[in-house]
Amino acid sequence: MNKAETLEIKKQFTPERCTIDHICACLVDHEKNKRLVFKKAFRQLPDEQMYKYLDIFQHTLAGTFGKNLISLEFPLDQEQPGGTQDFLLTLRDSHLEEDEIIDEFYDKIIANYINGENYLILLVHAIYDIPGVSSDGIQMEDASDKIYDYILCSICPVKLSKAGLGYNESKNDIEERFRDWIVEGPSKGFLFPAFIERDMDIHNMLYFTKKPDDLQPEFVEAMFGGMAPMPAPEQKNLFDALVQDSIGDDADYDIMRNIHDNLNDMIEDHEGDPEPLELTKKDVKQLLADSGVPAERLDYFDQNYERTVGEEDVHLLATNIANTKKFDIETPDVVIKVKPDRADLVESKIIDGRQCLVIAVDDHIEVNGINVRTFMNK
Known part of the structure; x- marks a missing residue:
């Protein structure tokens, strides 16, 4: 149904x-x-x-x-x-x-x-x-x-x-x-x-x-x-483990943001269809490839999939593995919450030799509920 x-x-x-x-x-x-x-x-x-x-x-x-x-x-x-x-x-x-x-x-x-x-x-x-x-x-x-x-x-x-x-x-x-x-x-x-x-x-x-x-x-x-x-939370956990194993040490912010964006775009494109969007093993592999996962890492995808998900005919429901309501970035000391459709506002850049997250601000900023001036207004 x-x-x-x-x-x-x-x-x-x-x-x-x-x-x-x-x-x-x-x-x-x-x-x-x-x-x-x-x-x-x-x-x-x-x-x-x-x-x-x-x-x-x-x-x-x-x-x-x-x-x-x-x-x-x-x-x-x-x-x-x-x-x-x-x-x-x-x-x-x-x-x-x-x-x-x-x-x-x-x-x-x-x-x-x-x-x-x-x-x-x-x-x-x-x-x-x-x-x-x-x-x-x-x-x-x-x-x-x-x-x-x-x-x-x-x-x-x-x-x-x-x-x-x-x-x-x-x-x-x-x-x-x-x-x-x-x-x-x-x-x-x-x-x-x-x-x-x-x-x-x-x-x-x-x-x-x-x-x-x-x-x-x-x-x-x-x-x-x-x-x-398979329960929805278990599907999400398996997908996260599969992504982590497939990317390995090459995991970076841009790849994860691309996976988030591409997966949500797929759900949005499928919104008018009566049946929910299910991803096969082939679909998941293509999603990772389109999101920038290096080809050499995808060479290990099949064995990672078999070890993590198991049977090839297991389908993952897109809405179960995607975060359609949030996009959270966490460090040991800072948590950044971004609207799921505006993940593009946060970029990863190397500044003075350190990896930094840069947040685009075009209008205003609130600090503890109080509006403060942006750089452009000073």
Whole structure:
């Protein structure tokens, strides 16, 4: 799935568009006991409750692709009877009306989800009439000829509210505040089947994790039968190690700035494409070459790649390995923070025999919040 496809489904989680028929929930305590289980007709919920649930479902489809939202494809063996895809299809096709399979679903999550605190499992079923689209891209609500029959699961931490003082209006007094259990936003979740090219795709699903470095590969494998992709922070660490090993002693500021600029240019050029930009081994090597890494150092690239990344078919998501929000330069005593698109303002020069960083200043300088005159104004 891509951003546009996810947004189309996310828009269904509003009171006006909502087509959810059933909601099921299971509250699990820190000892993996089921403390509460319920199943309700979604439209019969009080409005305030419905709005809160819809907000949770929207957040289950929020985040950055490759970091928080991960597309997963079922292995072929999991599409056979008894496989994970077969189980999820049976769950979806039940429209959440069969308690036995819902309980089995809860048990699978409880057995494999790593969490030492209380949490709430939310599961909903909905059918979306997919509107047709005119030649100019406008949706035609009355021209639907396909449906998207799906389930969405959200796993939310349940924590005690913070201790503190509060005002008791009836007693007109300050008292210790009552602490109750609060359902927080989702930490994990999934959408099945996937919604790809505005159609239902039972061979894929979308997995959500609030923390990119906490994919829980064992949970992914148990629930969906496939290997979890490399987490975003791990991709960044591997790329940094690969660059360091490939450049070796020839690393300098200009090369690193070029890598930063070229990588961000690639992401910007790819911005209009529906699918995220992935870099193969060949792409990474070309990136280093275009950034000024000497040819003799690139002769070691293949062995560095094999040692650092491993398999050649591993693809690195460009947004996972690039710093699109910062460009930081650090020395033992000085830290320089530059807007990521203005790295050109800082140059490396040899002055009086010493390597120096020169920062171009064309307008004004602030020191501890106070404007000071630049050289040109003196």
